[in-house]
Amino acid sequence: MEKISVAVRFRPPNQAAADLSSGFGGGDREWRIDDGSRVSLLHRAAGPVPGASFAFDHVFDGATTNEQVYASVVRALIHSAVDGFNGTAFAYGQTSSGKTFTMNGCDSDPGIIPRAIRDIFDTARQAEDREFLIRVSYMEIYNEEINDLLSLEGQKLQIHENLEVIESSAKNQMDSRDAIRVSVLNLVDLAGSERIVKTGAEGVRLNEGKHINKSLMILGNVINKLSENGKQRGHIPYRDSKLTRILQPALGGNAKTSIICTAAPEEILTDAALLKRQKLEIEELRKKLQGSHSEGLEQVVLKLRNDMYKSELERDRLAMELEEERKLRETLEHRVAEQQKKLEDLNNTSISAEHFQDSTQLDALKTPDSKYAPEDFVACRLRYSNDVEFSPIPETLDNVADEDLWARLNKGCVTDLDMLEMTPGLKHEESMQKDSTSAVPLEEPAEARCKRLEKDCISNHQQLEESKGRCVMLEKEIEMLRDENSSLQQEVSKYKQEDDRIIAEKQEQLEDAMMRCAVLEKELFRYRQDADRLAAEKQDLLGELNTEKQKMQELRKDISVITRAFSQREGQLTSLYSKSKAIVEHCKSSQVAALP
Template structure:
């Protein structure tokens, strides 16, 4: 808990008049209203953390009041500094300052960046915002369009202004430029009391995020996993005003009313908070936007300082008193300040892993301990049983012996020893089962056992095991066996206690133990459940893995096919144009042969026509075949060769068509000259027309082929795109697959580690168990010696 730091600053007087009645006098951290003749007025004296008189500078205010808060903000503490006071008392002067004496805000900005540079072990991210509350509406001073913003609240961010521009900044200059830009948008107005009166409350906010540069440590939460986020508010409130004094009307009046109202609500909040935690009751933070935004600074998680500015003039005494009373109440407020640290996902994960590991170890340990305790209990129980049995045997035999024991005989040691030996031999002959090998005191002569006046009856209990240290030592037994007569009263005796097998009276630890065991059982169940979940996850991953392997194989299988397809698609247009070129070549050869024959008059029109139509049919059939061969280049090549062959045949047949030429020549010689002329002319015209038609149809075909080629090219591009897509999909799937494989490996590793730790624990438990057994075994033969001895001492 930390108190709000409250200071008062007195502005230099603006009036040249000397005081007529009273004035404020500052003495160290106390301010008192004095009469003119320097006598303090009772009930008007106030003490604060600091008081800055008229001569004070903004530098001193910053250093004494705000600097610590700014520095703490860099360490992760929220901080708020605000100026409160009547209008024209110097709030804006304190917060913003002048050129010669910068105020709290510019100093804080510079200080933040300077300190940040010195903190070389941390990385910082700073965001700033600047807003005003004008007539109870929130406006963004950095973006004029952001008006009438709303306040929201969320678990993550707490109370925040939605839509407020937050600028990430890197240096002080950048921030100061932003502030200057914001100042332009701020509402100022002239009143009778201040030519430049703030008509709104302004809040300049810096959000400071930082994290350590250290990035080591894979097992524990490293410093770099913890992010500190602090909010620093520097607030310049609008001043309270008396409408009569400010002479406000119209807009100014409305502003004045709004200012006074929100300051009144601030006063109410401060009053409530200063009442002390028990009487506080409801704090009306939600009554105004100002108190809602400043909520963390008022009784919340923030280091807060308030500078209350006052005007020293006599005419403002009442307002000054009001301000000082506000300040006095604010001084009583305590805030609950803590560093705001956020754990990143990685840190949370690490922490949870550590916790699980801790629990696992604890559980193992407790299980083992519980088991051992049970075993020890069993051992103890059987040992107690055994001791009890032996004791009962002893009691039975001793009751016989002690009945024979009389008073001390005065006949001397020799007689006693002889008698003792005799008795011993007697008893040994009758009591063969005395496995304790205890001295034969039971049958000792009355003279051997010194008379013990206090002793009246046999004790009905044996000493508890913890009293074994009180019994006589081995040496003493030996002496007694050798006939030594002891003064038993001089021996330290074991107090008589009722026999209780073992300290079972304390039931609380048992109940506690049961509770603990139940708790461990629950934890075991939980761990088992986690293990089952892990196994399910592993199985799921395995299934996914195998699916993806199959998919990958499938994709791998498809890839060569796709590659081949692409290659074919890529080469197809080239090959087609090559084949068209070849066809063209063959066709031209035939044409030139025909021209040759025609020029020498060896080719009849009929022959020429039939040849051309044959060539055309061949050509189109071959072209068609070529296009439908779908990239089978060998076949295409064959087809081209066949076409070439056919063309050659046509040429040969043309060359060999002598008879037809002779026929033609004979027929032509039969024709009259005019007839001949007209006949030739008619044939030529006909052949030209047919050829033209043919040429046109060939051109059309050629265009069609071109279109087809273009569409094939289009298809090829599309196929290439699909292939690229499939390839990238395949790569992504492979990546996913690798990640899954890695995750699975990690999980397997964890499970292995868990089993290894478990086995180790089991081994240590076994060895501990065998050690215990050995100890118990060792203890077993010693018990008979101890028991009768204690028995004797109690006697």
């Protein structure tokens, strides 16, 4: 195996591209693989495109499996690694060209990484005379930072100059000729090698893309340097990126490197195919716009609306409670006012009682029973026993009543369980007091009654204060709910705005794409017109050419006739000349002979 082997692997065309193209490469041009190691670009009509034929160690077409790729370019490297040679295998290519598929594969056709791991362990198991220590790290380089993918805390890694991955030693320590072999093996899934201008990335993605392209460029430089002749090689820039620093031990020296360049065949498209692709994209965008794009937002809006309705219901419930509290407060205030009035009446009564001169005069006014009654709670029970609110409480009631009992006592109306704890105690206390007077005379001394009413008044005041406090709390709660409600409404409107913005954006994209489509359509139309015009011109020119050719043939014929006539003439002239010359010679010689 060469130190650096470069293979190209074409991915099978995806369905959309396959629909657009009629073959491997699409449109009027296609890549053709010659004898598994050369790939050439052909124009379907015009034949090979000059200067577009490239040789590699291997060229795999879309039908090649991961198993075949592994067997051709990686297996030997893995075996060398087990034997102590460093090695690196990586996939390089555009996004979606099949790097991850090549490195990881799928269940039915595992990629290089699972196959390599299985192979390492199988080979180690078979080497009965050696024992192995295999260390593994799994990392990601992102924006020139190395993340340990096996660490749960997402730990960042530093590069250290020590070697890890495969180590083996002879089981028989006496065999010191080949004591310890250490090798490093890197299996790398590189990031997509896009041109940033093409991706149109911004912000974080742009930064990410810059780092990726920089490290890929440095990797390219390193590999170029390594492939140069040893003496001319000069400095190899391993330290210019984290990627090359990590790969360094397994790239230079005695290392073997397999580079698998992945490519998507549909990268080459004619204008017509490009136009069709644009149309498909537009169609997809349109579908997205109609369907799923707003689904998520609609759900959020729906949820927010539900929340809003819930909070409105809660607000209504609290408003009802508040109303009940208000009514209760009014009742209590009314009762306090009544009692104050009674108190005042009683005061007046007691003052008028003081007008009597002695107790015998006052006693004369009382009923016989009341004369012997104790001074407290007289008549209390009878006075209140007619009042529904103060109907007698069973003895077992104590200070807490169950809900049914309380419902009966309150004519079936139970408004608030909190009130159940407070009100029965209050009423029960009063009723018990009333019960204790049931056997005594009806008249209550004015002073005692006055005291009792004062006490009642104080307790009613307390209740009133409590209910006022509760009212304030409920009002605060309602205020909070109102705030919450308005913030939810704001959020809904924010989402609506966001929704509108996305729709507008998509609409803009759609319009943009449609405009591009229209421009391309116009261009295509112009091309077609040009092509038709050129075809017509070509036809005319061909006609002219044929006429010229015919004329030329005729001229050639004329020339040959003339040439023939000329040579005939020439022959005649030559023979005439020779004849004349002979005559002249003859005349000359006859003249000489005739001289005296």
